[in-house]
Amino acid sequence: MTRRALPLIKYRQYILGGNEIDYRAKLGNRVKFAHPSGVIIGAGVIIEDEVTIFQQTTFGSHGHKDEPKSYPIIKQGAIIYSGAKIIGGLTVHENAVIGANSVVLTDVPKNSNAVGIPAK
Structure with a gap:
């Protein structure tokens, strides 16, 4: 996606x-x-490409004052269900599925499911 289109x-x-x-x-x-x-x-x-995102999801930094901000990477084909929170410098790998209302704080392996608070 072109950077000029993002503000619009x-x-x-x-x-x-x-x-x-x-x-x-x-x-x-x-x-x-x-x-x-x-x-x-x-x-x-x-x-990345072909990711599906449902409503009320948050992707952001961890907010620790003494550490540099770090943000998540969502790899191709992942599905993020409603209400999920993905926080910090982690990777949701290819074709992973994040369950509804899950809080993801660590990497999620390729082709796996992560659910719960914290997601496992």
Whole structure:
């Protein structure tokens, strides 16, 4: 996705669905917002191609004051179900599935499911 288009997309998503996508986030091709409302994507987040994101999900940094900010990387084909929170410098690998309302704080292996608080 071109960087010039991100501010326009961010504005449109914020107005229409209450979404907030930072212009510094990197979104791949064919990222699908299945129910586009309440999605928050922070500055350093990388979301690769063909990822599916459901409503009320958050992708962001950990917020520790004494540590540099670090953001998640979501690899190709992952599915993030509603209400999931993906926090910090972790990787959700290819084709992983994050369950609804899960809180992800560590890497999620390729082709696996992660559910719960914290997600396992």
